[in-house]
Amino acid sequence: MKILVCISKTPDTTAKIAFVDNNTKFAADGVQWIINPYDEWYALVRAIELKEKDPATVIHLVNVGGADTEPIIRKALALGGDEAIRVNFDSQDSFSIASQIAAIAKDGAYDLILTGKETLDFNGASIGGMLAELLDIPFISLATKLDLNGTIATVSREIEGGEEVAEAALPLVVSCQKGMAEQRIPNMKGIMGARTKPLKVVEPVAADPLTAIVGFELPPAKAGVKLVSADQPEELVRLLHEEAKLF
Amino acid sequence: MSVLIYIDQAEGQIKKSSFEAASYGARLAEQTSTQAEAVVVGNSSADLSMLGKYGIKKVHHVNNEMLNHFDAQTYTRVIGQVTEACQATVVVLSNNVNGKAIAPGLSARLKAGLVAGAVSLPDTSNGFVVKKGVFSGKAFANVNVLSPIKIIGLTPNAFSPVAGEGTAEVVAFNASIDAPRVKHLATNKVQGQIPLSEAELVISGGRGLKGSENWGMIEELAGLIGAATACSRAVADAHWRPHHEHVGQTGGSIAPNLYFAVGISGAIQHLAGVNRSKVIVVINKDPEAPFFKAADYGIVGDAFEVMPKVIDAVKKLKGA
Structure with a gap:
């Protein structure tokens, strides 16, 4: 079993979001970067769990990014990836990123490709679906559960107000979210071992972007909270009814 | 075209x-x-x-x-x-x-x-x-x-x-269709609940509610106004509520007309999932809770005292 886990770097979840250069660039100074939590907690950890059940499993990691993403790739190797590939390419367009991963995936003949459901920075939720189409293999999105029985995968996927259970023969692309696995902390052995695990850097294939970000905006500031006394909760209900007209 | x-x-x-x-x-x-x-x-x-x-x-x-x-x-x-x-x-x-x-x-x-x-x-x-x-x-x-x-x-x-x-x-429309390679096995829906992603009104509870046994008041208020229920990450991680109710940066992201947060401090990660809500109401006993800065309406008070009164007032309003 060969699994490819796609990992992306995102600003730490507590990072202050601000922009520079006339609001065209994210203010990255002093920002701590992490593995996108959906990629790490759900996609990668589930791959590791599958490897624990079937030790013959090989986990490859792929990242599309500059050299500055290597610390997070090493962390993913410390958690339990076997090898990593970094495509030396920086882009904000999901199609050109997916095209890079598709090129890697075609070479690697993977049985299972896992992504997080979306990244915390651009929230495109696009890479998995694009990859599946570029590779002509099925795609199950927003998965909360994934089990393998030989070469058949059983996957639960979120729908409005519940879940859908489906099965598909491998190869398969699955985008992962909460429920799939639990966050892990790398242990010392993993951290030491990660230093010598292979991290291959490859140059990008040609892929024209389909979109370009022209600028960023911050949401307008709130006018301020209207506080109601704890002794008069009925006043809150009146405001919600008469002023905000919510019910 | x-x-x-x-x-x-x-x-x-x-x-x-x-x-x-x-x-x-x-x-x-x-x-x-x-x-x-x-x-x-x-x-x-x-x-x-x-x-x-x-x-x-x-x-x-x-x-x-x-x-x-x-x-x-x-x-x-x-x-x-x-x-x-x-x-x-x-x-x-x-x-x-x-x-x-x-x-x-x-x-x-x-x-x-x-x-x-x-x-x-x-x-x-x-x-x-x-x-x-x-x-x-x-x-x-x-x-x-x-x-x-x-x-x-x-x-x-x-x-x-x-x-x-x-x-x-x-x-x-006559499309050429290949047989799906993914086989549907089952659809499991939570009965009688409004799906969070479709909800216009959402009542949400956090760690301040102390345990799953105290969700009755969240569900009662939600039932009265036709709202969906949600929760913070701590609550889902503690298995007080199902994962699909978790809203926040690593859970669901929602933008309802009303997000009514009870006993949620409003950490930046939680706000990320809900701050596009049109009206945010916060009930928290800590006046310093960061959520008040993002809120439109708020009550500084103990949820266990405030919520029953809110529910009574809504019942009166609805003539129930």
């Missing part, structure tokens, strides 16, 4: 988020002087001609028993064929669970740039620039779509559907 809107269904009924997409697509068609057409995939029990009320002129219905269960790949290919047949230059989908499954594949297939999570109509004065949420609700990006065909995933509850008069022409 047309704007094509994908109408997503659940059990043969049109989802609310699809009416939003239909209205949005119709407005965009008006703005770009083309026609709004819709595509419905699989069985439908709805009267599809009524999509005319939302500005749709023509509905392409692709009905085939192989399409009665959702499969991202099969649906993507069907919608791709309809896009080409009606020479659509824009495809609009709701950025809901199925939209997120279809839109990226469609983008790769048609080499059409995708803006997932759009919050307003495109600016077509110079290019095709769509505003979308980024950084998990903490900011917006304006994205220019460079390709001839454009795909927009519209954030649920970001655009109010406008119903007027009109009847759409419904035509059967």
Whole structure:
């Protein structure tokens, strides 16, 4: 079993979001970067769990990014990836990123490709679906559960107000979210071992972007909270009814 | 030339988020002087001609028993064929669970740039620039779509559907369909609850409620006003509530008309998932809770004392 886990770097979840250069660039100074939590907690950890059940499993990691993403790739190797590939390419367009991963995936003949459901920075939720189409293999999105029985995968996927259970023969692309696995902390052995695990850097294939970000905006500031006394909760209900007209 | 809107269904009924997409697509068609057409995939029990009320002129219905269960790949290919047949230059989908499954594949297939999570109509004065949420609700990006065909995933509850008069022409569309490679086994729905992603009103509880046994008041208030229930990450991690109720940066991201937070301090990660809500109400006993800074209304007080009184007041209002 060969699994490819796609990992992306995102600003730490507590990072202050601000922009520079006339609001065209994210203010990255002093920002701590992490593995996108959906990629790490759900996609990668589930791959590791599958490897624990079937030790013959090989986990490859792929990242599309500059050299500055290597610390997070090493962390993913410390958690339990076997090898990593970094495509030396920086882009904000999901199609050109997916095209890079598709090129890697075609070479690697993977049985299972896992992504997080979306990244915390651009929230495109696009890479998995694009990859599946570029590779002509099925795609199950927003998965909360994934089990393998030989070469058949059983996957639960979120729908409005519940879940859908489906099965598909491998190869398969699955985008992962909460429920799939639990966050892990790398242990010392993993951290030491990660230093010598292979991290291959490859140059990008040609892929024209389909979109370009022209600028960023911050949401307008709130006018301020209207506080109601704890002794008069009925006043809150009146405001919600008469002023905000919510019910 | 047309704007094509994908109408997503659940059990043969049109989802609310699809009416939003239909209205949005119709407005965009008006703005770009083309026609709004819709595509419905699989069985439908709805009267599809009524999509005319939302500005749709023509509905392409692709009905085939192989399409009665959702499969991202099969649906993507069907919608791709309809896009080409009606020479659509824009495809609009709701950025809901199925939209997120279809839109990226469609983008790769048609080499059409995708803006997932759009919050307003495109600016077509110079290019095709769509505003979308980024950084998990903490900011917006304006994205220019460079390709001839454009795909927009519209954030649920970001655009109010406008119903007027009109009847759409419904035509059967004959698509070439390969058997789905994903086999549907079961659909498990939580009965009698409003799905969080579709909800206009949401009542949410946090660690301040101390345990799952205290969720009665959250559920009672939600029941009274027809709201969905949600929770913070700590609550889902402690298994007080199911994972699908978790909203926040690493859970669901929602933008309801009302987000009513009880016993949630409002950490930046939680705010990221809910700060696009139109009205935020916070009940917390800690006056320093960061959530008050993001709130529109608030009560500094003990939830266990305040909530029963809120519920009584709502009951009185509703005449119950």
